[in-house]
Amino acid sequence: MRRLGLWVVGGQILVALGSALICYATRGPLASESALIGGGIGAAATLAQVLIALRSSVGKAPQAVVRGFYRGSAMKLVVTVVLFALVLRGRAVVAAPMFVTYVATFIVYWLALAREFRSAPGM
Helix, strand or coil: CHHHHHHHHHHHHHHHHHHHHHHHHHHCHHHHHHHHHHHHHHHHHHHHHHHHHCCCCCCCCHHHHHHHHHHHHHHHHHHHHHHHHHHHHHCCCCHHHHHHHHHHHHHHHHHHHHHHHHHCCCC
16 A cells, blocks of 8 residues: 555656646746645645555554544645645745646545555455
8 A cells, every 4th residue: 555655646746747847838937836836735745644644554453554544634634734824825826737736636646546446356
């Protein structure tokens, strides 16, 4: 699972870089930087979730694994809110590229989960 989580983060980073390139070509450097920020927030939040949720899940009881996932999800939410608050208070950003790229990283996350559950035995 940890490998899958890190692949998801890598996919989110690739989406953020692609979005930043598109924004640079079509809307300029500030839009490109804003896209990177939005994608970075999505990837950082997912990385925090992966690190917390899967920190010590090997060999644990199922209840402990589920608690770890809940903690990881809570941390993902906290990281997302804090990073958006910091960015929106302290920087000039173009909102649309930032939020669209964040949503794109979120879609990568959900597509990876859907793919994993579809390919899991017994699903």
